[in-house]
Amino acid sequence: MKSSNAKSGDVKVAKTSGLSGRAAELLRYALIRILLIIPTALILVTLVFFLMRLVGDPITAALGGRLSADKLAQMKHAAGYDRPVIVQYFEYLGQLVRGDFGVTFSDNRPVLDIFRQNGTATLELGIFAIIIAALIGVPLGIVAAVHKDHWQDIVLRVFSAISYATPIFFLGLVFKLVFGSWMGMLPISGRASSDTALTLTSAQGATGLYLLDAISLGSAPMTLDVLRHAVLPAVSLGLITGGVFIRLVRSQMVSTLASDYTLAGRARGIREKTIHKRFALRPALGPILTVAGLQIAMILGGAVLTETTFDWHGLGYELAQYLSNHDFTAVQGIVVLMAIIVSVVNCVIDILVAINDPRIRS
Amino acid sequence: MSLLDIANLQIDFPTDNGLVHAVRGVNLNVEAGERVAIVGESGSGKSVTARAILGLLGDDCRIRGRIMLDGRNMVEASAGDLAAARGGIVGMVFQEPLSSLNPVYTIGAQFRLGLTEHGLDDKKADELCLEYLRKVDIPDPETAVKKYPMEFSGGQIQRIMIAMALALHPKLIIADEPTTALDVTVQLEILDLLKRQCAESGAALLMISHNMAVVADIAQRVVVMRRGSVVEEASVEDLFTRPRDPYTKQLIASVPKLEVEDGDADSGGLTDVDGNDIDNDIVVQANHINVFYKGRRLGSRIHSVQDVSFEIHRGEILGLVGESGSGKSTIGRALIGLGGELEGELSLLGTSVVGASKREMRALRERVGFIFQDPGTSFNPRRTVGEGVAAPLRIHRPHMSDQEVNSKVRTMLEAVSLDPDYVDRYPHELSGGQRQRASIARSLMLDPELIIADEPTSALDVTIQAKVLELLKQLHAQLGFSCLFISHDLAVVDQMADRVIVLHHGKLEESGVTGQVLHHPQQPYTRKLISSVLAPNPENPQPFKSVFA
Numbered sequence: 001m002k003s004s005n006a007k008s009g010d011v012k013v014a015k016t017s018g019l020s021g022r023a024a025e026l027l028r029y030a031l032i033r034i035l036l037i038i039p040t041a042l043i044l045v046t047l048v049f050f051l052m053r054l055v056g057d058p059i060t061a062a063l064g065g066r067l068s069a070d071k072l073a074q075m076k077h078a079a080g081y082d083r084p085v086i087v088q089y090f091e092y093l094g095q096l097v098r099g100d101f102g103v104t105f106s107d108n109r110p111v112l113d114i115f116r117q118n119g120t121a122t123l124e125l126g127i128f129a130i131i132i133a134a135l136i137g138v139p140l141g142i143v144a145a146v147h148k149d150h151w152q153d154i155v156l157r158v159f160s161a162i163s164y165a166t167p168i169f170f171l172g173l174v175f176k177l178v179f180g181s182w183m184g185m186l187p188i189s190g191r192a193s194s195d196t197a198l199t200l201t202s203a204q205g206a207t208g209l210y211l212l213d214a215i216s217l218g219s220a221p222m223t224l225d226v227l228r229h230a231v232l233p234a235v236s237l238g239l240i241t242g243g244v245f246i247r248l249v250r251s252q253m254v255s256t257l258a259s260d261y262t263l264a265g266r267a268r269g270i271r272e273k274t275i276h277k278r279f280a281l282r283p284a285l286g287p288i289l290t291v292a293g294l295q296i297a298m299i300l301g302g303a304v305l306t307e308t309t310f311d312w313h314g315l316g317y318e319l320a321q322y323l324s325n326h327d328f329t330a331v332q333g334i335v336v337l338m339a340i341i342v343s344v345v346n347c348v349i350d351i352l353v354a355i356n357d358p359r360i361r362s
Numbered sequence: 363m364s365l366l367d368i369a370n371l372q373i374d375f376p377t378d379n380g381l382v383h384a385v386r387g388v389n390l391n392v393e394a395g396e397r398v399a400i401v402g403e404s405g406s407g408k409s410v411t412a413r414a415i416l417g418l419l420g421d422d423c424r425i426r427g428r429i430m431l432d433g434r435n436m437v438e439a440s441a442g443d444l445a446a447a448r449g450g451i452v453g454m455v456f457q458e459p460l461s462s463l464n465p466v467y468t469i470g471a472q473f474r475l476g477l478t479e480h481g482l483d484d485k486k487a488d489e490l491c492l493e494y495l496r497k498v499d500i501p502d503p504e505t506a507v508k509k510y511p512m513e514f515s516g517g518q519i520q521r522i523m524i525a526m527a528l529a530l531h532p533k534l535i536i537a538d539e540p541t542t543a544l545d546v547t548v549q550l551e552i553l554d555l556l557k558r559q560c561a562e563s564g565a566a567l568l569m570i571s572h573n574m575a576v577v578a579d580i581a582q583r584v585v586v587m588r589r590g591s592v593v594e595e596a597s598v599e600d601l602f603t604r605p606r607d608p609y610t611k612q613l614i615a616s617v618p619k620l621e622v623e624d625g626d627a628d629s630g631g632l633t634d635v636d637g638n639d640i641d642n643d644i645v646v647q648a649n650h651i652n653v654f655y656k657g658r659r660l661g662s663r664i665h666s667v668q669d670v671s672f673e674i675h676r677g678e679i680l681g682l683v684g685e686s687g688s689g690k691s692t693i694g695r696a697l698i699g700l701g702g703e704l705e706g707e708l709s710l711l712g713t714s715v716v717g718a719s720k721r722e723m724r725a726l727r728e729r730v731g732f733i734f735q736d737p738g739t740s741f742n743p744r745r746t747v748g749e750g751v752a753a754p755l756r757i758h759r760p761h762m763s764d765q766e767v768n769s770k771v772r773t774m775l776e777a778v779s780l781d782p783d784y785v786d787r788y789p790h791e792l793s794g795g796q797r798q799r800a801s802i803a804r805s806l807m808l809d810p811e812l813i814i815a816d817e818p819t820s821a822l823d824v825t826i827q828a829k830v831l832e833l834l835k836q837l838h839a840q841l842g843f844s845c846l847f848i849s850h851d852l853a854v855v856d857q858m859a860d861r862v863i864v865l866h867h868g869k870l871e872e873s874g875v876t877g878q879v880l881h882h883p884q885q886p887y888t889r890k891l892i893s894s895v896l897a898p899n900p901e902n903p904q905p906f907k908s909v910f911a
Contacts, residue, residue: 260461267416267456268476268526269449272441279475283466357466358510 022358029361030351037343044339045096048332049089057081058328062105101337104322104330111333114318119337120208121191122314125237125306126299128230132238133295137245138288142276144246145253156246163243172236172309179232187229189311196225233310237303241295248291252284259283286353286360293349297342363433365533365566366392366415371427373410373419373590384410386590387427392566394533397557399569399581399598401613403823404794407590408570412536416452417444432533449476453527453565455556457539459519463511469495470507473526480530494525498555517548521555528559535560538570545685545850546894553580572823574617575896578602586610598900616828617898618853620880643676645812645844646697651706653692666692666702668868674812679838679845681859681876683852683891689868690848694814697846698730699723711811728758731805731843733798735817740801741789747800748785751775754807774803778833795826802834806841813845819854831857852895856880864888 055061059075067075076082080091095102101111144156180188191197191210199222200206200213207213211230214222256262257280265279266272304316311317315334322330354361373385385407392398400408413419415429415436429436432451434443448454456462464472470491477487488507495503498521511519520540527535537556541549557580560567571577577584577598584601586594586609594607605611653667667689674680684690695701696708699715708715711729713722734740741750752771755762762770772782778799789797798818805813818834819827831854838845849855855862856876863873864887872885883889 260456260458261464263418264454264456264462264523265464265472265476266418267448267452267454268479269445269447270476270479271445274475274479279464279467279472283464285466359465359512 040343101333106327128234129237133241136242141249144250160243160246256280364391367430369428374424397567399577402587406587453532455537459516498525574898578900616824646674649707655702681855681862684865688865731810733815
């Protein structure tokens with residue numbers, strides 16, 4: 001069986017010789033992945049829509065018990081919620097295609113605005129957390145793999161198990177208590193001090209990413225302020241995700257370090273340092289990237305807890321607020337948006353994996 | 363002073379069951395420019411010895427003794443000395459071509475990496491890379507460097523590995539089973555290339571192999587290892603003509619040989635059978651069968667077996683010979699309705715396989731036994747050998763009592779010369795040869811009329827292979843089943859089969875009585891295949907080559 005693969009390799013040489021063939025192959029792969037977002041997103045949207053409707057219509061959910069039955073029915077009729085669900089579903093799909101995610105029921109705010117104002121906050125927190133998780137997870141994972149079954153590995157295994165078993169709100173509270181209240185070193189809530197936040201949001205051409213905006217304004221105190229606010233939430237979220245990364249990088253590296261090609265590489269004189277940093281790491285990256293993509297989805301979802309713990313006004317924070325207000329239109333809009341973001345992120349990750357590993361794209 | 367001088371080398375590995383003594387006091391030397399082979403079966407310590415030379419065994423093992431390489435003791439060498447020796451003084455080639463190159467780097471990138479680590483700059487490294495790829499006859503090296511390992515065949519990868527090993531003018535090339543995973547026709551090319559390149563560069567060669575014929579072809583001096591010790595060392599002529607140690611004799615005798623003399627060539631079992639009976643007693647009849655597999659792209663099909671016809675008579679062993687990718691295993695699976703899409707006429711035991719219902723197929727499979735190549739994976743590791751062997755009875759004879767099943771299992775284990783008490787053992791507690799015996803026992807549980815044996819001995823050591831083949835022959839004589847014997851090894855087929863068919867790229871090249879086909883091949887491909895078979899005879903390692911050259 002093995003050499004029959006080799007045989008098919010022979011055939012391929014003829015077909016895709018040269019770099020242009022390879023680029024075309026990658027492009028084709030990327031295109032298919034991007035097109036696959038459409039059915040994925042459609043399935044997600046459908047699921048969310050029908051699950052929400054299973055519970056009831058938005059008006060009953062928000063106002064049920066507070067209004068008379070007559071009044072409720074009247075409002076439902078006015079909003080069109082008394083029509084067949086399937087009609088409402090297609091109407092909703094049509095809205096989505098036009099980029100209209102609806103208006104919240106409780107405060108009459110376009111869902112897209114929530115995304116513009118709070119989505120950037122979540123994005124910023126997510127990016128910080130992923131960077132911290134990667135900074136912790138990749139080097140420590142490599143250390144654990146290289147020293148497999150030695151004390152370094154055992155310590156790291158315990159550390160990662162503890163870190164991803166710790167609930168984020170608990171870790172967040174401990175951090176707030178220790179670094180905020182007792183030591184008074186770091187702010188414990190919000191994305192920035194109120195005056196900084198005001199300046200940044202009202203600045204010309206603001207992106208909504210506070211760090212970026214503060215830097216482009218050229219204000220060192222504001223940049224520092226934003227960073228200081230980000231430390232606790234980003235580290236809590238990053239630590240927990242980092243634990244997963246350690247385990248993942250370790251298991252992948254253990255197998256590439258034991259592979260035939262690593263042995264052959266060592267026999268050619270490739271030094272351990274190069275093997276750990278490049279030669280055995282790159283083939284391990286595929287599965288690492290894939291799970292990292294899933295982790296980004298987790299962070300978007302998991303950020304609900306982090307954001308409420310640290311009063312960070314992101315998507316998760318808003319979602320929690322609207323949920324407690326029984327505002328189904330808002331919840332549905334935010335969840336659908338998150339679902340679309342997750343499928344886009346996964347698509348990007350798939351393409352990155354294919355760029356890293358030629359075996360994926362052919 | 364020798365280039366390589368190994369004295370009283372002892373290597374131990376700690377395991378959960380205590381220390382394993384992998385190498386027990388080995389002495390070995392290689393002179394500059396010499397070609398030496400270490401030969402031995404699995405577990406002999408030959409690869410461990412070779413890897414110890416470059417300190418490639420990891421930190422957990424305990425090494426005692428001395429390995430003097432070019433004046434330095436590698437057992438106590440610093441990390442810097444080791445790094446300089448790897449690739450610099452010694453170049454190494456490994457067994458598995460499909461996994462010995464990093465899949466995510468291009469050929470050029472990993473070739474360069476090995477050279478720049480030795481202090482060369484990128485430009486010089488790239489020049490050397492192209493120069494050596496040209497030397498080993500890789501076509502169009504400028505394009506080849508931009509390709510990934512998966513785009514090359516096994517033989518080409520081994521050429522690239524040889525180029526990498528040679529690039530820094532090492533004094534010694536260590537080749538660890540470099541042709542074991544290759545087809546015979548490719549094996550010959552690679553051995554020639556290794557010999558030629560070593561001669562050209564003046565490098566010595568240390569060849570590690572389990573294959574006596576390969577050793578006879580390439581080495582000047584041979585070291586025979588068994589269970590971590592050297593049992594015999596001699597020049598290649600002496601070793602094959604006057605072996606002293608009984609184990610060496612057994613090794614040489616176990617190698618299946620193609621008989622050169624053809625005057626009284628055994629024309630197979632057909633002469634023993636009454637001519638009239640043959641036509642009436644056909645177990646398998648294949649008329650113009652085609653097998654297709656789904657291709658990678660939607661809707662595409664791979665034409666794996668193309669217009670092949672053959673039949674198997676009752677009581678006959680039909681050999682099915684071909685190299686990898688020839689479609690030989692596909693035919694084996696198609697017979698019992700597994701694998702790809704089947705077209706044509708195929709009848710098994712009087713029932714048509716094409717268009718058979720699931721129920722009919724199930725009834726048919728009851729009458730067919732299957733022996734797979736890899737005894738390591740064909741048993742469920744979580745079930746005892748007894749349960750594994752009893753599985754066919756449990757499926758097809760659900761009414762049998764535990765006691766009946768148990769006694770049948772024990773009888774069959776005895777029939778394949780296994781201790782009946784092995785019923786309570788787990789597969790990993792058996793050796794490869796024992797597992798293959800158990801899988802033969804399993805295939806015979808339902809008294810099959812046909813046995814399909816797909817490379818049943820190619821994962822086994824030669825001495826074990828000889829015993830398993832002997833057992834199969836004996837069981838065949840006793841029980842009289844028909845057999846489709848699939849193998850890449852012509853010598854094994856020569857030994858087992860009454861008639862043979864030769865497959866090449868899915869097409870039937872030649873068929874006939876084994877002696878006829880192997881000694882008077884009509885087709886060029888069959889001739890090439892036969893002339894690629896090496897014999898364990900240093901004076902004439904390729905007995906058929908002269909005939910057709």
